[in-house]
Amino acid sequence: MSAEELLTQDFGTLADVIREQAKALDDKPALIDARRTLTYAGLDATMDRIAAALQRDGMAVAEVAAICASSSVEYGATFFGILRAGAVVAPLAPSSTPQSLVGQLKDCGAKVFFLDHPVAQAMAGVMDQVAAKRVALDGSDAGMAFEDWLAPKGARPAPVTVDPDQGFNIIYSSGTTGAPKGIVQPHRMRWGQIRRGVYPPTSVTLISTPLYSNTTLVSYLPTISNGGTVVLMPKFDAEQFLKLSEQHRVTHAMLVPVQYRRLMERPDFDSYDLSAFQMKFSTSAPFAAALKADILNRWPGGLIEYYGMTEGGGSCGLLAHEHPDKLHTVGRPLPGHDMRLIDEDGKEVPQGEIGEVVGRSGAMMVGYHNQPGKTSEAEWWSPDGLRFIRTGDVGRFDADGFLTLMDRKKDMIISGGFNIYPSDLEAELTRHEAVLEAAVVGVPSDAWGETPVAFVALKPGAGVGADELKAWLNGKVGKTQRLADLQLIDALPRSHIGKVMKREMRDAYKGPATMA
Structure with a gap:
């Protein structure tokens, strides 16, 4: 079955899709960073070596491997290799405090910890509290060198069976209001996202946000599943972003609003050839209408703003290039997404009134890892027994069904x-x-x-x-x-x-x- 046929199925795994893409695409670039390019055939083979090494080290299906490092080809391949072993990926933020990272590693129960030298340096004072086996993605002394740890070339892992509701990844919240919560996103949720078809096989997607962020993964995963090419930046830099966009004839990018602002403010922005762009995306933070208008006016290609949560539930999409009169909104609910507004008592409010946004869809977290109480707090159940995820955002739907956000409820x-x-x-x-x-x-x-x-x-x-x-x-x-x-x-x-x-x-x- 081809990758295209597999993606039409009600459920499949990303690891299997990449296997089929590799058969068809062979030497097409899959992952590119400043140091090297990995083809689809090379990615598939590397995933096999990673998965085989994990199984050699005793990693069982549904157990967890954590990654904490800057974006690189090795990071990108390791993410997929963990999935091929049937394990769960826990991508952690290097910006977290050392003690917070220790807490996250313990919470998810990571058996293997992939990291790089800067992370090892930051964690030097607490590394004795890390029980997981350490593998250095950059070949440094942060752990066993990645190339030495890998299974031999040609190695193949034992086949695994993955349940749709099994964890695909665990993403930890920022922890600004307390200890980070591990958001468990199942394979079923990710399968729905990679089948959206927004990224064609000709996509060249520039990734400039970190791979531990859901913002990044909703762009990274479907680009690869659909046979496109990903260009990885270890850290966002406006000038470098524009140079790479021109060099690689980039077609797609997911950026947060502050990155768009920094790009559009550059005096030399209009001197770069961005004509290959087909679509740009944004999410994660409020996006000013004036900034959207400036992007539409000066940057080729369409612009889509997504509104949703890492926890999943309902999501909205604003096709800004099609609705320039709705730039003050975050768009309408995506197909198959049910979004409603509720009052303080948990009752739905009439159309046009303000309420807290709740939503449900095929993309919903299993819950917060090891925190059933927090999971329950994040849920709202409709009178007919349907499970929704509470966003904590306050908003209002207009007569055309477009959602205008007011604020976070707590703000x-x-x-x-x-x-x-x-x-x-x-x-x-x-x-x-x-x-x-x-x-x-x-x-x-x-x-x-x-x-x-x-x-x-x-x-x-x-x-x-x-x-x-x-x-x-x-x-x-x-x-x-x-x-x-x-x-x-x-x-x-x-x-x-x-x-x-x-x-x-x-x-x-x-x-x-x-x-x-």
Whole structure:
């Protein structure tokens, strides 16, 4: 059965699809980084050697292997090789604290830990707490060298059978509100994603976000499953992204909004040949309508914004190039996705009213690893017994079925009994000619319960003062929305995929002038 035929089946495995692609594509480049290119035949053979080595080391079906390293051909192949062994991949973020990484390795029960030298250096003080066998993807002294660890050339693993509901990967949340939670995504969920058909066999996808992020995997996995080529960047750099796009005639890319902003701000952006682009994608963070419009105007190819969660559930898609009048929204629910809005009591709200977004589809997590209580908190059950995943986001559907997001539910500010949506204030602040970006958080207030405080990064050379900007904003919003304080900072703190770390700002705020 060909890869194309296999992808039409109700269920299959990505490892089997790659095997069939390798038979048909042979020496076509599958993975490219700055050092080397791995063809489909080479990828398939390397996956066999990885899977055989894992089985040699006692790895059983549904056990876990973890990876924590910069993106590389070796990383990309190892991800797939773990799957071929029937094991579960736990891609971990090198930006995590050493103690957090130890906790994640223990939580997932990793039997083998793939890492590189920088991660080993960062974890030097806690490495004695790591029980997993260590393999150095970069050949360093971080563990047994990857090439030495691999099974011999020509090795083939024992066949395995994978249940659709078995874990495909475990992705750990950022942990900004406590210990990271392991989100178990099953094979069934990933199978549905790689069959969407968004990436044709001619795709050349540039990956500039880390491979431990779901944002990346929803682009990386279907490119390979459909026979395309992936170009891997170990770290995002705007100039390098543009050079690689031109060099490799890149057709597809998944970027987070802050990356788009940095690219579009470059004075030399229009000098690069980006004519090969067919489609660009974005997810993970709020995407300003003005920035979407600029991309549509100056960057060839379409633009699709996805809204959803790593936990799965319902997702929306905005085909921005087809709906330029809906750029303020995150689009409509994808086919087969059921999305609803509920109130504080868990009851659905009427069309046009604001509520928390919940959703269900064929792409849903099994749950949080070893945390049934947290899993239950993330679920909403409809009156007819259907399981939905709660997003924690507040939004409203318009008459055309497009979803406009207000804020994270936990970020909504209740001041004197009035609901204040930070996104409203942030949007108004960014209309000021001097403002680059802004974030508004709620801080405790004896008089009002909570009150809004803004943190603002100015454009280079801007001369407006904090008090002047605060007065300007307060003159434009309602009385209940007025800022109690506004502080200027160099840049908003962000996670590895561009999400603004509001908790970090809220926790650091001690009163007027503390962060100026």
